[in-house]
Amino acid sequence: MSGDGLGLLSYAQTRVLVDDFAPSYRFYRETLGLPLKHRDEAGGEPVDGPYACFVAGDTDLALFQRAFMEAAVGAEHRPRDGVDAVVVVLRVADVDAAAKVLESRGVELTAAPADQQTWGMRVAHLRAPEGTLIELCQYDS
Template sequence: MSHRLTHYRILVDDFAAAHRFYRDVMGLEPVFPADGGPYAEFRTGAGSILAIFQRSLMDAAIGQPHRPRTDSIDRIVLCFNVDDVDKAASELERRGVRLVSPPADQPDWMIRVAHFRDPEGNLIEINAPLPRQ
Protein backbone atom coordinates (compact mmCIF):
# COMPACT_ATOMS: atom_id res chain seq x y z
CA MET A 1 0.00 0.00 0.00
CA SER A 2 1.34 3.39 -1.00
CA HIS A 3 0.38 6.65 0.71
CA ARG A 4 0.92 10.12 -0.71
CA LEU A 5 -0.11 13.17 1.27
CA THR A 6 -2.05 15.34 -1.18
CA HIS A 7 -3.04 18.35 0.91
CA TYR A 8 -3.79 19.68 4.38
CA ARG A 9 -7.42 20.40 5.31
CA ILE A 10 -8.37 22.64 8.23
CA LEU A 11 -11.91 22.36 9.57
CA VAL A 12 -13.43 25.75 10.36
CA ASP A 13 -16.60 27.07 11.96
CA ASP A 14 -16.45 30.51 10.30
CA PHE A 15 -15.63 29.77 6.67
CA ALA A 16 -15.80 33.40 5.50
CA ALA A 17 -13.37 34.63 8.17
CA ALA A 18 -10.94 31.77 7.50
CA HIS A 19 -11.13 32.32 3.73
CA ARG A 20 -10.42 36.05 4.11
CA PHE A 21 -7.52 35.32 6.49
CA TYR A 22 -5.72 32.82 4.26
CA ARG A 23 -6.38 34.84 1.07
CA ASP A 24 -5.98 38.45 2.26
CA VAL A 25 -3.78 38.27 5.36
CA MET A 26 -1.55 35.31 4.51
CA GLY A 27 -1.61 36.14 0.79
CA LEU A 28 -2.24 32.56 -0.36
CA GLU A 29 -3.64 32.09 -3.86
CA PRO A 30 -7.11 30.48 -3.95
CA VAL A 31 -7.16 27.70 -6.55
CA PHE A 32 -10.49 25.92 -5.92
CA PRO A 33 -12.94 27.53 -5.98
CA ALA A 34 -11.70 31.07 -6.38
CA ASP A 35 -14.06 32.23 -3.61
CA GLY A 36 -17.24 31.16 -1.87
CA GLY A 37 -17.58 28.09 0.25
CA PRO A 38 -17.98 25.78 2.07
CA TYR A 39 -14.66 24.40 0.75
CA ALA A 40 -11.62 26.12 -0.70
CA GLU A 41 -8.05 25.25 -1.59
CA PHE A 42 -5.06 27.59 -1.54
CA ARG A 43 -1.66 27.19 -3.20
CA THR A 44 1.05 27.57 -0.56
CA GLY A 45 3.91 28.24 -2.95
CA ALA A 46 5.71 25.08 -1.88
CA GLY A 47 3.84 22.77 -4.23
CA SER A 48 1.36 21.78 -1.53
CA ILE A 49 -2.27 22.71 -1.03
CA LEU A 50 -3.90 24.06 2.13
CA ALA A 51 -7.67 23.51 2.18
CA ILE A 52 -10.37 24.84 4.49
CA PHE A 53 -13.75 23.14 4.96
CA GLN A 54 -16.84 23.97 6.99
CA ARG A 55 -16.55 21.81 10.15
CA SER A 56 -20.29 21.00 10.38
CA LEU A 57 -20.28 19.56 6.84
CA MET A 58 -17.26 17.35 7.58
CA ASP A 59 -19.06 16.07 10.69
CA ALA A 60 -22.13 15.27 8.56
CA ALA A 61 -20.00 13.58 5.88
CA ILE A 62 -18.56 11.13 8.41
CA GLY A 63 -21.90 10.63 10.19
CA GLN A 64 -21.21 12.23 13.54
CA PRO A 65 -22.98 15.04 15.38
CA HIS A 66 -21.55 18.52 14.85
CA ARG A 67 -18.90 19.27 17.45
CA PRO A 68 -17.90 22.92 17.65
CA ARG A 69 -14.26 23.82 18.02
CA THR A 70 -12.96 24.03 21.56
CA ASP A 71 -10.08 26.13 22.81
CA SER A 72 -7.91 23.34 24.07
CA ILE A 73 -4.38 22.21 23.43
CA ASP A 74 -2.83 22.81 20.03
CA ARG A 75 -2.91 19.70 17.87
CA ILE A 76 -1.19 21.03 14.76
CA VAL A 77 1.10 23.86 13.76
CA LEU A 78 1.07 25.13 10.19
CA CYS A 79 4.66 26.08 9.33
CA PHE A 80 5.47 28.48 6.51
CA ASN A 81 9.01 29.26 5.39
CA VAL A 82 9.60 32.96 4.63
CA ASP A 83 12.63 34.90 3.41
CA ASP A 84 12.71 37.27 6.42
CA VAL A 85 10.81 36.44 9.62
CA ASP A 86 11.01 39.96 11.05
CA LYS A 87 9.76 41.60 7.85
CA ALA A 88 6.97 39.02 7.43
CA ALA A 89 5.91 39.39 11.08
CA SER A 90 5.77 43.19 10.72
CA GLU A 91 3.64 42.88 7.59
CA LEU A 92 1.27 40.44 9.33
CA GLU A 93 0.91 42.84 12.27
CA ARG A 94 0.09 45.67 9.82
CA ARG A 95 -2.66 43.39 8.47
CA GLY A 96 -4.14 43.00 11.96
CA VAL A 97 -2.50 39.77 13.13
CA ARG A 98 -1.57 39.57 16.82
CA LEU A 99 1.66 37.63 17.30
CA VAL A 100 1.62 34.90 19.93
CA SER A 101 5.41 35.01 20.03
CA PRO A 102 7.55 37.68 18.37
CA PRO A 103 10.44 36.82 16.06
CA ALA A 104 13.12 34.92 17.95
CA ASP A 105 16.05 32.67 17.16
CA GLN A 106 15.64 28.99 18.00
CA PRO A 107 19.26 27.79 17.76
CA ASP A 108 18.35 24.18 18.60
CA TRP A 109 15.93 24.19 15.66
CA MET A 110 18.39 26.16 13.47
CA ILE A 111 15.64 28.64 12.52
CA ARG A 112 14.26 32.06 13.41
CA VAL A 113 10.52 31.86 14.14
CA ALA A 114 7.40 33.83 15.02
CA HIS A 115 3.96 32.44 15.89
CA PHE A 116 0.37 33.65 15.55
CA ARG A 117 -3.14 32.20 15.18
CA ASP A 118 -5.70 32.13 12.41
CA PRO A 119 -9.33 33.18 13.11
CA GLU A 120 -10.12 29.60 14.22
CA GLY A 121 -7.29 29.58 16.76
CA ASN A 122 -4.93 27.31 14.79
CA LEU A 123 -1.27 27.95 15.58
CA ILE A 124 0.83 29.17 12.64
CA GLU A 125 4.60 29.49 12.48
CA ILE A 126 6.68 31.49 10.06
CA ASN A 127 10.34 30.55 9.95
CA ALA A 128 13.62 31.05 8.15
CA PRO A 129 16.94 29.26 8.52
CA LEU A 130 19.49 30.85 10.82
CA PRO A 131 22.74 31.87 9.12
CA ARG A 132 25.36 29.14 9.33
CA GLN A 133 28.17 29.97 11.72
Protein backbone atom coordinates in the same frame (compact mmCIF):
# COMPACT_ATOMS: atom_id res chain seq x y z
CA MET B 1 6.72 7.65 -1.40
CA SER B 2 6.20 4.14 -0.13
CA GLY B 3 3.38 3.92 2.40
CA ASP B 4 4.38 0.32 3.08
CA GLY B 5 1.86 -1.35 0.76
CA LEU B 6 -0.72 1.46 0.77
CA GLY B 7 0.15 2.69 -2.71
CA LEU B 8 0.83 6.12 -1.23
CA LEU B 9 1.72 8.57 -4.00
CA SER B 10 2.20 11.86 -2.18
CA TYR B 11 1.13 14.14 0.63
CA ALA B 12 -1.96 15.77 -0.83
CA GLN B 13 -2.89 18.68 1.44
CA THR B 14 -3.49 20.01 4.90
CA ARG B 15 -7.17 20.71 5.46
CA VAL B 16 -8.05 23.15 8.24
CA LEU B 17 -11.59 22.59 9.53
CA VAL B 18 -13.44 25.81 10.40
CA ASP B 19 -16.86 26.70 11.77
CA ASP B 20 -17.11 30.30 10.53
CA PHE B 21 -15.78 30.05 6.99
CA ALA B 22 -15.76 33.67 5.74
CA PRO B 23 -13.38 35.22 8.34
CA SER B 24 -11.02 32.26 8.00
CA TYR B 25 -11.12 32.53 4.21
CA ARG B 26 -10.29 36.26 4.34
CA PHE B 27 -7.40 35.58 6.74
CA TYR B 28 -5.73 32.92 4.57
CA ARG B 29 -6.48 34.70 1.27
CA GLU B 30 -6.01 38.36 2.14
CA THR B 31 -3.94 38.52 5.32
CA LEU B 32 -1.54 35.68 4.51
CA GLY B 33 -1.89 36.36 0.77
CA LEU B 34 -2.14 32.70 -0.27
CA PRO B 35 -3.16 32.28 -3.92
CA LEU B 36 -6.22 30.21 -4.76
CA LYS B 37 -5.73 26.88 -6.47
CA HIS B 38 -9.33 26.69 -7.74
CA ARG B 39 -12.17 29.15 -8.20
CA ASP B 40 -15.85 28.30 -7.72
CA GLU B 41 -18.14 27.16 -10.58
CA ALA B 42 -18.91 30.77 -11.54
CA GLY B 43 -15.21 31.66 -11.68
CA GLY B 44 -15.35 33.63 -8.43
CA GLU B 45 -13.70 33.19 -5.09
CA PRO B 46 -15.37 30.75 -2.67
CA VAL B 47 -15.61 33.38 0.09
CA ASP B 48 -18.54 31.69 1.84
CA GLY B 49 -17.23 28.13 1.50
CA PRO B 50 -17.71 25.40 2.21
CA TYR B 51 -14.28 24.68 0.66
CA ALA B 52 -11.28 26.63 -0.60
CA CYS B 53 -7.88 25.36 -1.64
CA PHE B 54 -4.80 27.58 -1.57
CA VAL B 55 -1.35 27.02 -3.00
CA ALA B 56 1.30 26.99 -0.28
CA GLY B 57 4.62 26.34 -1.95
CA ASP B 58 4.66 22.78 -3.27
CA THR B 59 1.54 21.67 -1.42
CA ASP B 60 -2.06 22.65 -0.82
CA LEU B 61 -3.59 24.24 2.23
CA ALA B 62 -7.36 23.94 2.23
CA LEU B 63 -10.18 25.29 4.37
CA PHE B 64 -13.28 23.17 4.83
CA GLN B 65 -16.48 23.87 6.72
CA ARG B 66 -16.25 21.57 9.74
CA ALA B 67 -19.94 20.56 9.60
CA PHE B 68 -19.45 19.13 6.09
CA MET B 69 -16.46 17.05 7.22
CA GLU B 70 -18.39 15.80 10.25
CA ALA B 71 -21.29 14.77 8.01
CA ALA B 72 -18.93 12.98 5.60
CA VAL B 73 -17.45 10.85 8.38
CA GLY B 74 -20.69 10.48 10.34
CA ALA B 75 -19.38 12.36 13.36
CA GLU B 76 -21.36 14.37 15.85
CA HIS B 77 -20.55 18.09 16.05
CA ARG B 78 -18.29 18.84 18.99
CA PRO B 79 -17.11 22.24 20.16
CA ARG B 80 -13.40 22.99 19.99
CA ASP B 81 -11.73 22.34 23.32
CA GLY B 82 -9.10 25.06 23.01
CA VAL B 83 -6.13 22.71 22.79
CA ASP B 84 -3.90 23.05 19.73
CA ALA B 85 -4.19 19.92 17.61
CA VAL B 86 -2.33 21.20 14.56
CA VAL B 87 0.17 23.90 13.64
CA VAL B 88 0.22 25.25 10.10
CA VAL B 89 3.89 25.93 9.37
CA LEU B 90 4.74 28.33 6.55
CA ARG B 91 8.36 28.72 5.50
CA VAL B 92 9.26 32.31 4.62
CA ALA B 93 12.43 33.96 3.35
CA ASP B 94 12.63 36.41 6.27
CA VAL B 95 10.55 35.90 9.44
CA ASP B 96 11.07 39.44 10.69
CA ALA B 97 9.97 40.99 7.39
CA ALA B 98 6.95 38.67 7.14
CA ALA B 99 5.95 39.49 10.72
CA LYS B 100 6.10 43.23 9.95
CA VAL B 101 3.91 42.76 6.86
CA LEU B 102 1.33 40.82 8.86
CA GLU B 103 1.34 43.36 11.70
CA SER B 104 0.75 46.11 9.11
CA ARG B 105 -2.30 44.08 8.06
CA GLY B 106 -3.66 44.12 11.60
CA VAL B 107 -2.38 40.75 12.80
CA GLU B 108 -1.38 40.51 16.45
CA LEU B 109 1.51 38.09 16.80
CA THR B 110 1.18 35.38 19.45
CA ALA B 111 4.97 35.24 19.69
CA ALA B 112 7.38 37.74 18.12
CA PRO B 113 10.20 36.55 15.88
CA ALA B 114 12.77 34.59 17.86
CA ASP B 115 15.62 32.21 17.23
CA GLN B 116 14.92 28.60 18.15
CA GLN B 117 18.50 27.39 18.23
CA THR B 118 17.62 23.77 19.06
CA TRP B 119 15.28 23.73 16.02
CA GLY B 120 17.85 25.46 13.81
CA MET B 121 15.43 28.15 12.70
CA ARG B 122 13.90 31.54 13.41
CA VAL B 123 10.15 31.53 14.05
CA ALA B 124 7.16 33.75 14.80
CA HIS B 125 3.64 32.66 15.73
CA LEU B 126 0.13 33.99 15.15
CA ARG B 127 -3.41 32.65 15.20
CA ALA B 128 -6.02 32.41 12.46
CA PRO B 129 -9.55 33.68 13.26
CA GLU B 130 -10.72 30.41 14.85
CA GLY B 131 -7.51 29.93 16.81
CA THR B 132 -5.45 27.70 14.51
CA LEU B 133 -1.80 28.22 15.38
CA ILE B 134 0.31 29.48 12.46
CA GLU B 135 4.09 29.34 12.56
CA LEU B 136 6.28 31.35 10.23
CA CYS B 137 9.71 29.76 10.00
CA GLN B 138 12.99 30.68 8.35
CA TYR B 139 15.85 28.26 7.88
CA ASP B 140 18.57 27.39 5.42
CA SER B 141 17.96 24.21 3.46
